[in-house]
Amino acid sequence: MSYTDLANTIFKDITLSAEDYLKKYPKRQLKEGAKVVRYAPSPTGFQHIGGIFTALINERLASQSDGIFYLRIEDTDQKREVAGAIEDTIKTMESFNLHFNEGVTGENTEIGNYGPYKQSERGNIYKAFAKVLVEKGLAYPCFCSAEELNATREEQTANKITPGYYGSYAKCRDLDPSVAIKRINNGEPYILRLKSPGNINNKVEFHDLIKGDISFPENNVDIVIIKSDGLPTYHFAHAIDDALMGTTDVIRGEEWLSSLPIHVQLFDVLGFDTPNYAHIPTIMKQDGGSKRKLSKRKDAESAVSYYREEGYPVTSVIEYLLNIINSTFETWREENPTLDYREFEISLDKMSKSGALFDIVKLNDVSKNVISKMKASEVYDNYLAWSKEYDTEMADLISKDKDFATAIFNIDREVPKPRKDFGKWSDVKEKIFYFFDELFNKETIENIELPKSLTIEAAKEIIKEYMPILDLNGTQEEWFAALKEKAIEMGYTADRKAFKKNPEAFKGMVSDVAGAVRSAITHRTNTPDLYAIMQILGKDKIIERFEKFINN
Numbered sequence: 001m002s003y004t005d006l007a008n009t010i011f012k013d014i015t016l017s018a019e020d021y022l023k024k025y026p027k028r029q030l031k032e033g034a035k036v037v038r039y040a041p042s043p044t045g046f047q048h049i050g051g052i053f054t055a056l057i058n059e060r061l062a063s064q065s066d067g068i069f070y071l072r073i074e075d076t077d078q079k080r081e082v083a084g085a086i087e088d089t090i091k092t093m094e095s096f097n098l099h100f101n102e103g104v105t106g107e108n109t110e111i112g113n114y115g116p117y118k119q120s121e122r123g124n125i126y127k128a129f130a131k132v133l134v135e136k137g138l139a140y141p142c143f144c145s146a147e148e149l150n151a152t153r154e155e156q157t158a159n160k161i162t163p164g165y166y167g168s169y170a171k172c173r174d175l176d177p178s179v180a181i182k183r184i185n186n187g188e189p190y191i192l193r194l195k196s197p198g199n200i201n202n203k204v205e206f207h208d209l210i211k212g213d214i215s216f217p218e219n220n221v222d223i224v225i226i227k228s229d230g231l232p233t234y235h236f237a238h239a240i241d242d243a244l245m246g247t248t249d250v251i252r253g254e255e256w257l258s259s260l261p262i263h264v265q266l267f268d269v270l271g272f273d274t275p276n277y278a279h280i281p282t283i284m285k286q287d288g289g290s291k292r293k294l295s296k297r298k299d300a301e302s303a304v305s306y307y308r309e310e311g312y313p314v315t316s317v318i319e320y321l322l323n324i325i326n327s328t329f330e331t332w333r334e335e336n337p338t339l340d341y342r343e344f345e346i347s348l349d350k351m352s353k354s355g356a357l358f359d360i361v362k363l364n365d366v367s368k369n370v371i372s373k374m375k376a377s378e379v380y381d382n383y384l385a386w387s388k389e390y391d392t393e394m395a396d397l398i399s400k401d402k403d404f405a406t407a408i409f410n411i412d413r414e415v416p417k418p419r420k421d422f423g424k425w426s427d428v429k430e431k432i433f434y435f436f437d438e439l440f441n442k443e444t445i446e447n448i449e450l451p452k453s454l455t456i457e458a459a460k461e462i463i464k465e466y467m468p469i470l471d472l473n474g475t476q477e478e479w480f481a482a483l484k485e486k487a488i489e490m491g492y493t494a495d496r497k498a499f500k501k502n503p504e505a506f507k508g509m510v511s512d513v514a515g516a517v518r519s520a521i522t523h524r525t526n527t528p529d530l531y532a533i534m535q536i537l538g539k540d541k542i543i544e545r546f547e548k549f550i551n552n
């Protein structure tokens with residue numbers, strides 16, 4: 001009996017051949033240099049920031065080259081599948097402006113001519129190609145039980161030999177087809193393995209688009225290609241899918257780098273051209289003196305939901321990730337403050353080869369920049385959307401009077417150097433609470449921040465004296481001149497040198513008086529422009545707060 005008989009026994013139900021599929025999915029007609037890339041998650045959990053990072057790199061490269069970015073769902077490990085994960089992936093990607101040109105669009109829907117894009121629906125395709133390998137004697141059924149495989153591994157370990165199913169340890173690799181057919185017909189369970197043509201003494205030279213030139217020994221292990229449930233392993237499915245879907249560049253996490261020898265070999269035995277590969281460094285975190293992988297369990301910021309809950313605008317997260325992809329993004333951003341991030345061209349060869357370091361402080365800085373460039377109305381809309389979900393008290397307060405809230409957000413904004421005070425929407429409340437009596441009146445005396453040099457008594461004294469001359473009808477300069485005059489009259493000085501030289505001669509500086517006014521109105525020492533705050537609150541409200549402050 002021949003390999004063909006064996007192939008026909010194993011794949012008796014397969015009707016379409018590998019040739020048929022190659023015809024069904026013709027070469028894509030795209031412009032020179034266009035990249036066809038994919039995001040290929042397994043639906044085994046909810047989206048991790050590393051997933052956004054990978055998807056962003058793929059999406060940018062496709063978009064920059066007028067190529068194709070598609071979503072393939074790698075669900076061949078059905079035991080690990082988590083309900084709702086596909087929907088979550090799609091929703092998350094959409095929310096980060098990562099739009100797919102092709103692929104899965106919902107639990108049971110997809111677009112594009114190279115599908116199905118869900119591996120669980122491609123069973124017959126994998127079998128058609130596995131059949132060709134069996135016919136050529138390049139793949140074979142393996143009947144070894146888990147116990148037998150364990151025994152082999154133990155023997156290898158005891159003898160200090162690399163464990164694995166290869167060479168003479170691959171017991172089923174040379175079974176005569178007639179014996180294999182008999183065992184199959186007897187109903188013995190089996191899996192399919194590749195008969196590896198590799199020799200570990202041979203080196204493969206490879207150019208990774210991020211890691212650069214690398215070399216590794218050929219794979220000599222007879223890896224599983226089809227499991228006992230009839231579904232392919234990731235390795236086998238990856239090679240067939242990326243070949244048939246016309247992927248030009250496989251850009252994926254570096255945890256797959258060690259599987260590259262297998263993948264290169266599979267493309268070879270299947271007769272496909274090997275795509276370009278780029279292995280993305282893992283996102284790391286500084287933990288004390290050492291770096292470690294961002295952990296799903298320990299680090300809240302590893303989950304995509306964290307950014308939403310904290311209220312980081314999507315653009316902030318994207319721009320932060322662009323910084324990690326290419327450190328040149330930061331300079332580009334400074335030079336092009338108003339351009340959309342999509343105008344920045346990412347390049348893989350400028351990417352750091354080792355671990356990308358995740359830094360929340362840096363994310364905050366990037367985000368402050370992003371938010372500072374928004375118009376007040378945009379801040380209002382974004383903050384309202386966020387607060388409706390995460391802080392309904394604020395949502396109610398700012399919806400009551402949209403113009404009032406927009407005026408607050410407009411302080412020190414839409415000017416050449418806008419104020420960078422919000423890094424995320426959850427920062428906003430503490431920065432604007434004093435505009436709302438409902439929040440301001442909840443504060444107690446302990447919450448009041450004062451200029452360092454003032455006691456509460458001195459501050460009360462200042463407010464008492466200042467209250468009668470409060471006038472908001474003039475310009476900011478006039479207002480300040482009046483305050484200064486009053487301050488000097490009270491024994492404060494505008495002359496820093498004189499004050500330094502002879503502090504005993506003065507009660508303090510004019511800035512202390514302005515500071516007391518600020519504290520009485522806002523309970524904080526660090527706020528945006530005080531005069532702008534006063535204009536928004538209006539004289540009546542300020543007098544009310546002054547009185548309350550004095551009588552506190």
Ligand code: GLU
Pocket residue numbers: 039040041042074238250251252253256
């Ligand atoms: N399904 C694999 C994963 O989720 C994809 C790897 C790849 O992009 O090839 O890690």
